[in-house]
Amino acid sequence: xAVNSPLPVAADLKPVNGIEIGFAEAGIKKPNRKDILVMKxxxxxxxxxxxxTNRFCAAPVQVSKANLAAVAAGGAPIRALVxxxxxxxxxxxxxxxxxxxxxxxxxxxxxxxxxxxxxPFSTGVILEPLPVAKVVGALPAAIANLKADxxxxxxxxxxxxxxxxxxxxxxxxxxxxxxxxxGISKGAGMIRPNMATMxxxxxxxxxxxxxxxxxxxxxxxxxxxxxxxxxxxxxxNDSFMLIATGTGSLAIANTDSTEYAELKTAVTDIARSxxxxxxxxxxxxxxFITVTVEEGGNMEExxxxxxxxxxxxxxxxxxxxxxxxxxxxxxxxxxxxVDDLDVTKLDLYLDDVLVAKSGGRNPxxxxxxxxxxxxKSEITVRVRLGRGAHSATVWTCDLSHEYVTINxxxxx
Amino acid sequence: xAVNSPLPVAADLKPVNGIEIGFAEAGIKKPNRKDILVMKxxxxxxxxxxxxTNRFCAAPVQVSKANLAAVAAGGAPIRALVxxxxxxxxxxxxxxxxxxxxxxxxxxxxxxxxxxxxxPFSTGVILEPLPVAKVVGALPAAIANLKADxxxxxxxxxxxxxxxxxxxxxxxxxxxxxxxxxGISKGAGMIRPNMATMxxxxxxxxxxxxxxxxxxxxxxxxxxxxxxxxxxxxxxNDSFMLIATGTGSLAIANTDSTEYAELKTAVTDIARSxxxxxxxxxxxxxxFITVTVEEGGNMEExxxxxxxxxxxxxxxxxxxxxxxxxxxxxxxxxxxxVDDLDVTKLDLYLDDVLVAKSGGRNPxxxxxxxxxxxxKSEITVRVRLGRGAHSATVWTCDLSHEYVTINxxxxx
Numbered sequence: 122x123a124v125n126s127p128l129p130v131a132a133d134l135k136p137v138n139g140i141e142i143g144f145a146e147a148g149i150k151k152p153n154r155k156d157i158l159v160m161k162x163x164x165x166x167x168x169x170x171x172x173x174t175n176r177f178c179a180a181p182v183q184v185s186k187a188n189l190a191a192v193a194a195g196g197a198p199i200r201a202l203v204x205x206x207x208x209x210x211x212x213x214x215x216x217x218x219x220x221x222x223x224x225x226x227x228x229x230x231x232x233x234x235x236x237x238x239x240x241p242f243s244t245g246v247i248l249e250p251l252p253v254a255k256v257v258g259a260l261p262a263a264i265a266n267l268k269a270d271x272x273x274x275x276x277x278x279x280x281x282x283x284x285x286x287x288x289x290x291x292x293x294x295x296x297x298x299x300x301x302x303x304g305i306s307k308g309a310g311m312i313r314p315n316m317a318t319m320x321x322x323x324x325x326x327x328x329x330x331x332x333x334x335x336x337x338x339x340x341x342x343x344x345x346x347x348x349x350x351x352x353x354x355x356x357x358n359d360s361f362m363l364i365a366t367g368t369g370s371l372a373i374a375n376t377d378s379t380e381y382a383e384l385k386t387a388v389t390d391i392a393r394s395x396x397x398x399x400x401x402x403x404x405x406x407x408x409f410i411t412v413t414v415e416e417g418g419n420m421e422e423x424x425x426x427x428x429x430x431x432x433x434x435x436x437x438x439x440x441x442x443x444x445x446x447x448x449x450x451x452x453x454x455x456x457x458x459v460d461d462l463d464v465t466k467l468d469l470y471l472d473d474v475l476v477a478k479s480g481g482r483n484p485x486x487x488x489x490x491x492x493x494x495x496x497k498s499e500i501t502v503r504v505r506l507g508r509g510a511h512s513a514t515v516w517t518c519d520l521s522h523e524y525v526t527i528n529x530x531x532x533x
Numbered sequence: 534x535a536v537n538s539p540l541p542v543a544a545d546l547k548p549v550n551g552i553e554i555g556f557a558e559a560g561i562k563k564p565n566r567k568d569i570l571v572m573k574x575x576x577x578x579x580x581x582x583x584x585x586t587n588r589f590c591a592a593p594v595q596v597s598k599a600n601l602a603a604v605a606a607g608g609a610p611i612r613a614l615v616x617x618x619x620x621x622x623x624x625x626x627x628x629x630x631x632x633x634x635x636x637x638x639x640x641x642x643x644x645x646x647x648x649x650x651x652x653p654f655s656t657g658v659i660l661e662p663l664p665v666a667k668v669v670g671a672l673p674a675a676i677a678n679l680k681a682d683x684x685x686x687x688x689x690x691x692x693x694x695x696x697x698x699x700x701x702x703x704x705x706x707x708x709x710x711x712x713x714x715x716g717i718s719k720g721a722g723m724i725r726p727n728m729a730t731m732x733x734x735x736x737x738x739x740x741x742x743x744x745x746x747x748x749x750x751x752x753x754x755x756x757x758x759x760x761x762x763x764x765x766x767x768x769x770n771d772s773f774m775l776i777a778t779g780t781g782s783l784a785i786a787n788t789d790s791t792e793y794a795e796l797k798t799a800v801t802d803i804a805r806s807x808x809x810x811x812x813x814x815x816x817x818x819x820x821f822i823t824v825t826v827e828e829g830g831n832m833e834e835x836x837x838x839x840x841x842x843x844x845x846x847x848x849x850x851x852x853x854x855x856x857x858x859x860x861x862x863x864x865x866x867x868x869x870x871v872d873d874l875d876v877t878k879l880d881l882y883l884d885d886v887l888v889a890k891s892g893g894r895n896p897x898x899x900x901x902x903x904x905x906x907x908x909k910s911e912i913t914v915r916v917r918l919g920r921g922a923h924s925a926t927v928w929t930c931d932l933s934h935e936y937v938t939i940n941x942x943x944x945x
Contacts, residue, residue: 176874177867177892212863214877214893247860248894311847311864352846354861355868434764434846434932435723435940442941448659449766451624452723455589456767462588465626480589481626482660520846525934528847529854 124409124498124518126401129288131273137303137324139163139366142271144278147259149252150207150245155278157256158204159263160322161232165367168192168199168240169334171342173314173359180210180217180251181241182358184225188237193331200234202362203263204242204320205256206281206307211357212248220253227257231264244281244307244320244358276305279320282527283309287398293387296380298371301326302388306395310404310528312351313432314342314359321346321361321395326369327384333373338363340385345392349516351403352524353432363388400516405523408440411501415512422459423506423513429457430502430515437520440500445491447476454504466507472500536821536910536930538813541700543685549715549736551575551778554683556690559671561664562619562657567690569668570616571675572734573644577779580604580611580652581746583754585726585771592622592629592663593653594770596637600649605743612650614774615640616691616732617657617668618719623769624660632665639669643676656693656719656732656770688717691732694939695721699810705799708792710783713738714800718807722816722940724763725844726754726771733758733773733807738781739796745785750775752797757804761928763815764936765844775800812928817935820852823913827924834871835918835925841869842914842927849932852912857903859888866916878919884912 145157162168170189172182192198203224210217225239232239243251276286290303304323329337342361373381401409412430417423430436433453439446450469454462464480472494475483494500557569574580582601584594604610615636622629637651644651655663688698702715716735741749754773785793813821824842829835842848845865851858862881867874876892886902887895906912 175864175867176869176871177863177876209860212860212889212893214891216893246858247864248889249860250894311861313868354845354847354864357860357864357867433766434936435766438937438940441937444941446658448621448624448661448769449723451589452587452659452766452769455587455769456725457588459588464589477624477660479626481624481628482662520937522934522937524846525850525853525932525937528850529856 123285123402124406126398128285129273129276134272134288134290135292135301135303136269136272137301137366138326138368139166140324140364141267141269142275143263143265143267144271144274145259145262147205147255149205149255155274156206157259157263158275158278159228159260159267160202161267162200162364163366163368165328166198167329167331167334167365167367168362169331169338170360170362171338173356175355175357177212177357179243179358180213180221181243182360183218184221185240185242185360188240191237197235197238199240200238201228201232202240202242203228204279206244206279208243208245208249208251209247209358210243210251213250216250220251223253224256228260231260242320242360244279247357272303272305279305279307281307282404283307283402285402287395287402289391289394291391295371295383295387298369300369300371300384300387302391304391304395306399308399309402310351311354311356312349312399312403313353313355314346314349322364323388323392323395324364324366325388326366327371327373328367328369329365330374333376333381334363334365336376337385337388341389341392344389345396348514349396349400350428350431351400351518397516400518403518404527405521406518407498407521408519409499410440410517410519411514412517413501413512413514414504414506416506416508417511418509420511420513423511424515425459426454426457426504427513427515429453431517434520440519441521443495445488445495447471447491450502451477468505470503535697535814536818538810540697541685541688546684546700546702547704547713547715548681548684549713549778550738550780551578552736552776553679553681554687555675555677555679556683556686557671557674559617559667561617561667567686568618569671569675570687570690571640571672571679572614573679574612574776575778575780577740578610579741579743579746579777579779580774581743581750582772582774583750585768587767587769589624589769591655591770592625592633593655594772595630596633597652597654597772600652603649609647609650611652612644612646613640614652614654614734616654618691618693620655620657620661620663621659621770622655622663625662628662632663635665636668640672643672654732654772656691659769684715684717691717691719693719694816695719695814697814699807699814701803701806703803707783707795707799710781712781712783712796712799714803716803716807718811720811721814722763723766723768724761724811724815725765725767726758726761734776735800735804735807736776736778737800738778739783739785740779740781741777742786745788745793746775746777748788749797749800753801753804756801757808760926761808761812762840762843763812763930809928812930815930816939817933818930819910819933820931821911822852822929822931823926824929825913825924825926826916826918828918828920829923830921832923832925835923837871838866838869838916839925839927841865843929846932852931853933855907857900857907859883859903862914863889880917882915
């Protein structure tokens with residue numbers, strides 16, 4: 122069960138004009154479950170994405186990057202995305218690249234376009250060969266059920282250890298233009314995106330030029346998926362794709378307008394919702410933790426400290442136990458790698474409770490106050506460094522027995 | 534129960550001439566257990582140490598560093614060490630420094646020396662005031678039972694979540710001189726030493742000049758305690774102290790001799806044993822894992838990759854499950870931060886089994902071979918980078934349910 126995160130229902134998810142979605146059961150890892158997703162795009166669509174920085178980036182990531190680069194070099198636009206779960210097609214060498222390209226070629230034949238107009242994605246177990254015949258064999262079934270209101274099925278089709286599908290949808294007014302945006306995401310373990318996340322797809326019906334979309338996807342990722350961590354394990358397959366179908370009335374060709382500023386806020390906001398759903402459904406998560414580091418000399422040092430707290434197994438198990446053993450947070454701050462940190466200027470808050478003041482225990486701090494906050498399912502850790510005006514926020518979850526159970530059993 | 538690590542017994546531990554050890558029950562956290570240790574040194578002894586780099590380094594660490602600096606500046610030599618468990622005296626600000634200094638002053642009065650001739654150490658819960666009256670009140674009892682063959686009691690007196698005392702002892706021949714060396718260590722969680730470890734003490738009866746001892750302690754720590762990690766949490770209190778009592782026949786005044794080279798090997802070897810005991814007794818540990826990264830362009834990148842593997846919760850839970858889900862190791866290599874890593878030159882071995890070859894799955898690899906190795910309680914992960922001639926080794930353990938249980942319950 123995810124932390125304070127109600128299941129989205131199909132009726133909540135608005136179709137985005139210019140996108141049709143199909144799914145199929147290929148039996149990649151287990152029978153009788155959706156494991157193939159196809160998203161077919163209108164001719165007017167532009168697509169931009171950010172991908173994992175893991176050096177063992179998966180074959181489909183390499184192919185998707187190459188195919189987007191082909192568009193940037195003047196090639197024909199992207200016509201479809203295809204996603205499989207059950208196998209990451211990572212750590213698979215040349216064979217893996219062949220499999221990803223074969224998947225693109227098969228879908229291109231069905232959609233009457235070129236292979237490089239397809240973006241492939243995979244998620245699942247690493248270091249095992251992709252059963253490419255099963256993937257290719259299931260594509261006609263996915264094409265056969267293409268329709269606009271399949272977003273809920275899409276969210277289900279990309280799940281792995283997720284306990285619930287993740288999706289968000291809204292219609293916003295941007296300077297008088299109604300813009301619909303719907304997105305899905307997945308991921309519950311191996312989550313510490315560093316450029317993007319393990320599969321997020323967000324579509325909007327505005328018309329957005331490629332250059333602007335490239336800027337927009339990076340901004341949105343940096344303020345959403347790139348601020349979450351479950352276990353510090355940056356996946357081999359992380360990808361966040363932003364699709365502007367170009368079917369609505371809003372058209373944006375440069376970043377110098379009120380329209381763009383408002384769109385950026387709205388896109389970042391929905392991307393953040395999708396990212397936070399991943400944390401709420403983190404493997405074994407019982408708490409949703411916001412870590413905010415303020416008054417830093419630069420953003421990098423704020424992020425270092427926030428991630429150091431968010432990754433500490435001792436901090437995470439203390440949250441699981443609702444135990445205000447808060448010295449563990451100071452310890453994690455201390456080893457974050459900010460070498461000139463003067464701890465005597467540092468304050469630590471747990472929600473509204475001032476726990477440590479000027480680097481030592483706040484004389485007025487009562488354990489009962491810490492205990493009261495620790496009982497909650499949503500908690501904010503706030504660190505004030507007293508060094509400057511920069512800040513950073515990271516969202517994470519606790520470390521529970523269930524995390525160990527899930528990851529000791531995942532392949533079985 | 535620790536991994537393949539038999540309990541030392543008192544008879545195994547040789548006294549080191551020039552050191553007397555006393556202990557007491559101060560009731561700092563719990564009644565009826567040894568929690569105070571005093572080590573009294575001969576006038577001929579030299580002492581050197583390395584300490585945590587955590588910016589929230591504990592008050593006793595600050596005082597010990599200052600008191601060693603006073604010796605280096607020509608002050609009177611160190612006469613005694615005092616250790617308490619049950620409270621780390623970290624995150625305690627000015628009050629904590631006062632408590633550490635008060636402890637030194639009280640022991641100095643009993644031993645008729647100056648307070649700066651005492652080195653204080655603490656281990657236990659962070660962010661709670663040290664009950665200094667209990668510590669000081671227990672010192673006379675510790676002094677009263679000072680004797681040379683108390684090493685086993687000393688190992689017990691410094692335990693926190695350790696399930697067993699850690700100690701090693703041997704007599705070695707160095708160029709015709711018999712040298713006795715006995716050491717103790719503690720630590721089972723919050724273990725990722727970065728300069729030293731959470732309390733290690735090693736005594737030898739050679740006569741070693743201060744400059745040489747400073748070099749020796751750093752070398753030994755860098756090749757032992759600084760190569761272990763349990764949970765990545767670099768403690769606020771890590772300290773590794775090397776004491777040369779000067780009572781034996783071996784005397785070393787500079788580093789340019791066969792005697793020194795042999796002593797360095799012997800001291801590093803016993804330090805490594807003490808460090809590895811900490812991993813074998815890691816919180817909840819069921820496996821002892823050696824991670825070796827070879828053929829790196831420099832040692833730093835080898836260490837980055839080794840620690841990335843050793844800290845990955847996904848890798849650690851796979852070891853706990855004896856599940857050869859070895860793609861998780863490739864993933865951890867990929868996000869280690871070696872930006873120009875060419876994975877197509879990389880091989881991965883699990884003991885003698887070649888799992889990944891040239892960055893992809895070894896075609897000859899059979900899951901049964903991986904499974905066979907994963908069943909073992911001692912496993913070596915070997916990564917060959919194909920980039921150069923440098924290497925690094927890190928020792929770690931798995932992540933089990935018991936780790937979560939221990940750290941969700943530690944303070945209760």
